Amino acid sequence: MNETAAAGTDLEMNVTENAHLVNDTVTSFTWSNLEVIVQDRNTRAPLSILSNATGNVCAGEMLAILGPSGSGKTTLLNALAHRAAAANATTTGSILVNGHTASLQEIRELSAYVEQEDALIGSLTVRETVVFAARLSLPHTISRREAFRRVDALIAAFGLQAQAHTIIGTPIKKGLSGGQKKRLGVASRLVTSPRIIFLDEPTSGLDAALSLEVCTYIKDITRKNNLITIASIHQPSSATFQQFDKLYLLSGGLTCYFGRVGEATAYFSTMGYPIPAETNSADFFIDLVNTDLDKNGEIRRRTSHICQAWKSSANSRELDTAIQKTVEGTSSPSDIKILRSTSWRTPIILVHRSWIKSYRDVMAYGIRIAMYLGLAILMGTVFLRLKTEQAYIQPVINAIFFGGAFMSFMAVAYVPAFLEDLNTFRQERANGLVTPLSFMIANFVIGLPFLFIMSLLFSIITYWMSNFRPSASAFFTWVLWLFLDLVAAESLVVLVSSIFSVFVVALATTAFANGLWMCVNGFLVPMDILNPFWKYVFHYIDYQAYVFQGMMVNEFGRRSYSCDEISKGQYQCSYPSDLNSIGKIRGVDVLRQFSIKPGEEGTWFGIIVGIIAGYRLLAYIVLVLRK
Numbered sequence: 001m002n003e004t005a006a007a008g009t010d011l012e013m014n015v016t017e018n019a020h021l022v023n024d025t026v027t028s029f030t031w032s033n034l035e036v037i038v039q040d041r042n043t044r045a046p047l048s049i050l051s052n053a054t055g056n057v058c059a060g061e062m063l064a065i066l067g068p069s070g071s072g073k074t075t076l077l078n079a080l081a082h083r084a085a086a087a088n089a090t091t092t093g094s095i096l097v098n099g100h101t102a103s104l105q106e107i108r109e110l111s112a113y114v115e116q117e118d119a120l121i122g123s124l125t126v127r128e129t130v131v132f133a134a135r136l137s138l139p140h141t142i143s144r145r146e147a148f149r150r151v152d153a154l155i156a157a158f159g160l161q162a163q164a165h166t167i168i169g170t171p172i173k174k175g176l177s178g179g180q181k182k183r184l185g186v187a188s189r190l191v192t193s194p195r196i197i198f199l200d201e202p203t204s205g206l207d208a209a210l211s212l213e214v215c216t217y218i219k220d221i222t223r224k225n226n227l228i229t230i231a232s233i234h235q236p237s238s239a240t241f242q243q244f245d246k247l248y249l250l251s252g253g254l255t256c257y258f259g260r261v262g263e264a265t266a267y268f269s270t271m272g273y274p275i276p277a278e279t280n281s282a283d284f285f286i287d288l289v290n291t292d293l294d295k296n297g298e299i300r301r302r303t304s305h306i307c308q309a310w311k312s313s314a315n316s317r318e319l320d321t322a323i324q325k326t327v328e329g330t331s332s333p334s335d336i337k338i339l340r341s342t343s344w345r346t347p348i349i350l351v352h353r354s355w356i357k358s359y360r361d362v363m364a365y366g367i368r369i370a371m372y373l374g375l376a377i378l379m380g381t382v383f384l385r386l387k388t389e390q391a392y393i394q395p396v397i398n399a400i401f402f403g404g405a406f407m408s409f410m411a412v413a414y415v416p417a418f419l420e421d422l423n424t425f426r427q428e429r430a431n432g433l434v435t436p437l438s439f440m441i442a443n444f445v446i447g448l449p450f451l452f453i454m455s456l457l458f459s460i461i462t463y464w465m466s467n468f469r470p471s472a473s474a475f476f477t478w479v480l481w482l483f484l485d486l487v488a489a490e491s492l493v494v495l496v497s498s499i500f501s502v503f504v505v506a507l508a509t510t511a512f513a514n515g516l517w518m519c520v521n522g523f524l525v526p527m528d529i530l531n532p533f534w535k536y537v538f539h540y541i542d543y544q545a546y547v548f549q550g551m552m553v554n555e556f557g558r559r560s561y562s563c564d565e566i567s568k569g570q571y572q573c574s575y576p577s578d579l580n581s582i583g584k585i586r587g588v589d590v591l592r593q594f595s596i597k598p599g600e601e602g603t604w605f606g607i608i609v610g611i612i613a614g615y616r617l618l619a620y621i622v623l624v625l626r627k
């Protein structure tokens with residue numbers, strides 16, 4: 001049995017299980033005279049990208065927003081969902097639920113928005129994905145038993161039982177098919193029992209058969225549970241198009257048609273645009289108003305005629321009358337209470353989810369651990385068995401610099417994993433599931449054990465191979481500095497990637513910042529000769545500087561080095577020291593050359609913690625401001 005055919009059977013089996021989905025409160029969703037104005041990219045003048053949009057969808061109906069590319073489908077969908085319709089857009093007009101004006105918060109509570117690019121976490125299984133969606137969205141008053149019942153019923157309703165324990169798929173491990181991923185994306189948004197579902201191009205990237213499969217599932221769920229579904233859709237096949245009840249046809253932000261799918265053909269036929277036999281009606285409607293295909297101005301004139309005709313059509317007048325008559329329902333949006341999870345639990349749930357991701361997804365931490373181990377072997381073998389002789393002082397200093405600076409530089413490898421998490425966060429935040437604070441807390445907490453393991457593994461290899469000061473306390477002090485170094489470097493990645501969430505920009509900026517910290521940390525140019533600009537503007541806020549100083553004191557604070565003996569009892573010492581006469585150099589004399597004063601480790605520790613907190617706080621502020 002193919003999957004599409006299975007859809008019906010699955011739904012028949014599970015409709016009663018999905019009682020929580022049933023919408024018995026929202027009877028109508030209407031909007032009138034919606035207008036979206038943006039600042040034109042080129043001229044900077046106000047530009048209307050959606051005008052006079054009016055329509056209504058009743059419980060149990062599915063609306064398709066159709067139109068050529070750039071016609072305003074996403075703009076309309078976002079405006080209806082009370083999302084930012086476009087960058088710096090101003091939206092006017094009214095949106096009503098049961099005849100009552102609905103606020104942003106109310107629409108958010110009542111609806112679920114499924115993005116075109118799903119932010120599913122590839123290393124989770126189907127069931128885990130829905131379970132985490134349930135844990136993030138459902139209040140603790142709903143028992144675990146009930147939550148699991150909902151999860152399993154939803155998985156069954158979307159025909160995913162056989163894949164319940166299959167991972168979604170990562171770049172190196174294949175999981176679900178494109179259609180199954182789309183179905184899972186919708187299923188995981190339905191655990192909150194939304195009354196209205198917004199879908200941004202749910203069939204994008206799917207072939208005709210998979211598109212039909214996805215739309216069949218959505219239609220059955222909509223119909224059986226009396227939901228309201230609004231989807232923007234791109235070039236549907238005839239069969240997919242027929243799954244929808246209503247059509248909103250747009251061109252250049254203007255309405256070309258709104259009404260029943262089944263009546264659209266007759267409407268255009270009466271206007272003088274009959275559909276040729278054996279033509280896909282959706283393709284026909286899009287081509288009719290696709291001004292991109294215009295060669296001689298004919299399609300532009302035709303589109304303008306169709307939009308004008310719509311305004312004065314009987315269908316449009318009937319729609320206006322229907323909207324005016326929309327009876328104010330007994331329940332207003334503010335009366336319809338949808339239960340949400342309590343936010344203090346969110347960070348714990350996110351940490352749990354990230355934990356599963358991090359140990360299962362080799363891309364998340366595994367590759368970085370392997371890279372650091374490779375680096376450790378490289379460093380350990382290059383700086384092999386360094387001796388306490390003056391010829392080795394400079395290599396020891398170089399090894400300390402390399403250990404701290406290069407390790408933090410390589411934190412750039414965290415950029416892709418963080419951007420992936422940020423993408424998931426953005427979608428979950430837009431659906432009201434996660435706040436910037438819970439995301440930041442979870443991200444920080446989950447990173448700590450891994451960074452500690454990385455610091456420890458790196459140190460176990462290099463510290464003893466390179467022959468740093470051989471004592472347990474010196475070893476663990478080194479591990480501590482390295483750990484702080486990595487936590488600060490990762491916090492910098494979080495800040496930079498939150499500001500510039502484009503991969504290449506985030507990567508280049510983090511690499512630049514780390515290069516800068518390397519230059520001014522006091523190794524390449526000692527602090528007393530570093531020019532004042534770099535010293536006073538950057539050196540003191542450079543976490544690498546404190547790590548370098550801390551590691552230097554750890555190594556040189558309690559060691560001495562032998563000078564070269566040029567003849568019996570005659571020594572040539574490259575660092576002045578009170579022990580030169582007996583052929584020794586105190587480690588602290590080496591520190592003096594770098595203006596490093598032992599005894600200030602506590603202050604340096606505190607400053608690094610402050611820098612980490614500063615990076616995290618700034619990243620949090622960026623996320624709060626970037627809605």
Ligand SMILES: Nc1ncnc2c1ncn2[C@@H]1O[C@H](COP(=O)(O)OP(=O)(O)OP(=O)(O)O)[C@@H](O)[C@H]1O
Binds near residue numbers: 039042047049072
């Ligand atoms: N700041 C702006 N300046 C000029 N035009 C803009 C601006 N913002 C959006 N637009 C235009 O508004 C139109 C509507 O965009 P929208 O993304 O809603 O279209 P769409 O129908 O969803 O397209 P697609 O099918 O390609 O995703 C597009 O033509 C877009 O170029």
